[in-house]
Amino acid sequence: MKENNYKNPGVFPIGEKNDAFAKYFVGQSYLNMLSTSGVVIGNVTFEPGCRNNWHIHHKRGQILMVTGGKGWYQAWGEPAQELNPGDVVSIPPEVKHWHGAADDRWxxxxxVEVPAEDTxxxxxxxxxxxxxxxx
Structure with missing residues (x-):
């Protein structure tokens, strides 16, 4: 992993270190919850090389809206796709996937959590x- 001086790549403040979910990440991430009622929206910022574990959202989908830097998204069994500002990924329920930063960029x-019950x-x-x- 290359060292990088910190520079917020997005348009929202990065928030605090994402310690509550640290065990599900390789590297350091930050979380700033923008909305916690109705539609839940979190601004997630990844240091270079940081990525989350493979995971599945049961009974609800997730939408990723890239606001800065360079990253990756991959669904199980599919090639990874590069993510850049302005890209949007709609992840259906029950799809095993991961997302995170490029190795040299924030x-x-x-x-965005798609609202559903019993998720x-x-x-x-x-x-x-x-x-x-x-x-």
């Missing part, structure tokens, strides 16, 4: 360094 996206997240295995270095 990355920021809004994570849960299933956090799975980390994206290995071997998998990540193939990008």
């Amino acid at each position: 990355f920021s996206h809004l994570a 849960s997240n299933e956090w799975l295995e980390p994206v290995t360094d071997e998998e990540y270095k193939k990008l």
Whole structure:
């Protein structure tokens, strides 16, 4: 992982270190909750090389709206796709996936939770360094 001086890549403040979910990330992420009622929206910022574990949103989808930097999204069994400011990814319910920063750039996206009832997240295995270095 290359060292980078901090520069907020997005348009929203990065918030605090995402310690509550740190065990589901490789590297350091930050979370600024923009909305917690109705439609839940979090601004998630990733340091270079940071990515979340594979995970599944049960009974609800998620929309990622890229606001800054460079990152990656990958659904299980599909090639990874590069993410840049202005990109939007709609993730259907029950799709195993991960997202995170490029190895040399900060990355920021809004994570929008599609409203649904009786939802849960299933956090799975980390994206290995071997998998990540193939990008």
